[in-house]
Amino acid sequence: MITKLRILLASGLLMLAAGCQKPADPIKPSSPTPTPSAKGTIGVSLLTLDNPFFKVIGDNITAEGKKRGYETIVVSGDKDVAKQGNQIKDFIVRKVSAIVLSPCDSKSIIPVIQEANAAGIPVFTVDIPCNEPGVKIVTQIATDNFGGGKEAGRAMIEALGEAGGKIAVLHFKQAESCQLRVKGFREVIDAHNASGKAKLTVVTELESGGAKDVGFKAAEDALQAHADLRGIFAINDPAALGARAALEKAGKTQQVLIIGFDGQPEGKQAIKDGKIYADPIQFPDKMGVQIVDAIIRHSKGETLPPQILIPTSLYRKADALKDPELK
Numbered sequence: 001m002i003t004k005l006r007i008l009l010a011s012g013l014l015m016l017a018a019g020c021q022k023p024a025d026p027i028k029p030s031s032p033t034p035t036p037s038a039k040g041t042i043g044v045s046l047l048t049l050d051n052p053f054f055k056v057i058g059d060n061i062t063a064e065g066k067k068r069g070y071e072t073i074v075v076s077g078d079k080d081v082a083k084q085g086n087q088i089k090d091f092i093v094r095k096v097s098a099i100v101l102s103p104c105d106s107k108s109i110i111p112v113i114q115e116a117n118a119a120g121i122p123v124f125t126v127d128i129p130c131n132e133p134g135v136k137i138v139t140q141i142a143t144d145n146f147g148g149g150k151e152a153g154r155a156m157i158e159a160l161g162e163a164g165g166k167i168a169v170l171h172f173k174q175a176e177s178c179q180l181r182v183k184g185f186r187e188v189i190d191a192h193n194a195s196g197k198a199k200l201t202v203v204t205e206l207e208s209g210g211a212k213d214v215g216f217k218a219a220e221d222a223l224q225a226h227a228d229l230r231g232i233f234a235i236n237d238p239a240a241l242g243a244r245a246a247l248e249k250a251g252k253t254q255q256v257l258i259i260g261f262d263g264q265p266e267g268k269q270a271i272k273d274g275k276i277y278a279d280p281i282q283f284p285d286k287m288g289v290q291i292v293d294a295i296i297r298h299s300k301g302e303t304l305p306p307q308i309l310i311p312t313s314l315y316r317k318a319d320a321l322k323d324p325e326l327k
Contacts, residue, residue, distance in 0.1 A: 039068070039069040039070050039097065039299075040070055040071070040096065040097030041070065041071045041072070041094065041097055042065050042070050042072045042073070042096060042098050042099075042100060042295060043073050043087075043088075043096040043098070044058055044072060044074040044099075045075050045076075045077050045087040045091075045099075045100070045102075046074065046077060046101075046126075047079060047102045047103070047104055047127070047128060047175070048076055048077065048078055048079055049074075049076035050076070050078075050211075051236070051238060051264075053236070053237075053264055053282065053284050054076075054102065054127070057284045058074040059288065060284070060285045060289055061074065061100065061126075061288040061291055064288060064292040064293075068292055070097065075087050077102075077104045078104075079104050079174075079209075080104060081108040083104075084101070084103070084109060084112075085109065088101070088112045088113070088115070088116060089112060089115065091116070091121070092115060092116055092121060096121060097121075097122075097295070097299070098123075098298075098299075099116050099121055099123045100123075100125070100291055100295075101123065101124070101126070102125065102126050102128040103125065103129075103130050104174070105174050106130040106131070106132055106176050107132055109130060110132050110134060110135055113130065113137075117135065117136045122138045122298055123135075123136065123137055123138065124138050124140070124141070124291055124295065125137050125139075125141070126140070126141045126142065126288075127141075127142050127284075128142075128176055128177045129142060129177070130176075131176065138294070138298050138304060139294050139298075139304040139306060140306065140308070141291045141308050141310075142287070142307065142308075143282040143283070143287070143311075143312055144309040144310065145181045146180040146181070147184060148184065148280035148282070148312035149181035149182060149183060149184025149186075149187075149188075149280075150184040150188045151184075151280040152181065152188075152233055152261060152278075152280050153184065153185040153188025153189050153192075154314075155277065156185070156189070156200065156231050156233060156259050157188070157189070159231065160200060160231055160257065164197075164199045164200050164201075164230075165200060165201075165229075165230030165231060166201050166203045166226050166228060166229050166230055166231070167203065167229075167233060168202075168203065168205075168206065168218075168219070168229055168232050168233075169182055169185070169202055169204070169205040169232075169235075170206055170207075170215050170218050170219065170232060170239045170240075171207055171208060172208055172210040172235050172236070173207065175210070175235075178210070178235040178236075181235050181261060182235065185233055189202065200231070203225075203229070204225060206218035206222060208235065208236075208239035208243075210235065210236050210238060211239065211242065212238045212241050212242035213242060214239070214242065215238060215239030215240065215242025215243050216242035216245050216246045217242075217246075218242075218243070219232060219242065219243035219245075219246035219247065220246045220249075220250070223246065223250050223252060223256075229252075229255070229256050230257065231257050231258075231259070232256060232258045233258075234260050234261065236260065236261050237260050237261070237264040237266060237276075238264075239260075240259075240261070240267060240270070241270060243258055244270065253275075257277045258276045259276070259277055259279070260278075260279045261279055261280055261282075262279060262281065262282055263279050263280075263281025263315055265325065265326075267279055268315065268320055268325075269320075271315060271316065271320045272317060272320035272321060272323070272326050274317065277316070277317075278314055278315060278317075279315045280312035280313070280314055281312060281315045282310070282312055287310060290308060290310070
């Protein structure tokens with residue numbers, strides 16, 4: 001009995017000693033992969049992520065932010081001012097380092113931008129500006145939309161040639177960027193008409209929603225009201241593609257020529273296929289990279305210009321035929 005007791009005591013002491021031993025250190029990798037130190041979070045609310053143009057902006061802000069040590073939250077305003085306002089309020093509660101917006105409506109979004117200003121969070125706009133009084137925007141990174149609209153006007157003159165003719169504009173009036181495009185377009189058309197050359201007349205300006213379905217309906221309405229229509233200027237590629245579908249349905253693809261805007265892959269392919277005459281193309285990838293650069297420059301105390309514009313480039317079928325990204 002005594003022998004058994006001694007054995008049990010010895011076993012207990014061994015177990016107690018084992019339980020008190022320091023566990024072995026985990027094996028550390030010989031060359032850990034370095035990760036950038038987190039500098040903060042960038043909150044991004046874009047007009048819509050259904051449009052590939054804005055998705056490219058968001059993806060490039062995220063990628064460039066990661067390279068520069070920032071986390072990024074990208075959300076879609078879905079063209080809804082109330083929804084976008086709540087997204088900005090959420091960014092303020094999260095105390096993000098910077099807020100990036102493409103406003104769903106430049107006027108209606110003023111109060112919530114003022115809340116961000118009061119919270120001391122710098123606000124930047126991308127693509128769609130907010131040039132309204134009473135708000136503080138660090139800088140606007142955008143396409144030169146006015147210059148792009150002028151390019152679209154020159155492309156329309158080229159497309160319709162000496163015959164001239166009636167033109168419909170498919171607008172998206174709530175976006176200031178689209179207002180600038182139409183303003184530039186009209187300026188070139190008016191100057192052309194004043195020169196005494198074959199007249200191009202804007203006979204209707206319809207809401208396209210910047211979307212295929214609304215653009216389709218707007219183009220249908222324009223064709224019904226003006227059977228002799230010869231040209232359509234659509235403020236972006238989705239609206240232009242919707243217009244093209246309306247022309248196909250009406251059997252007027254040879255009569256009416258379309259000038260779009262953006263240079264999205266689907267729009268470029270349509271140019272190659274002869275469905276759209278030309279696009280002033282934008283560079284959303286550059287916009288995403290430059291907005292992150294602007295945030296970093298501002299964080300270092302640098303004073304930025306109110307606006308940094310990226311020129312468009314007119315893209316025709318000859319360019320599409322040489323484009324390696326198209327099929």
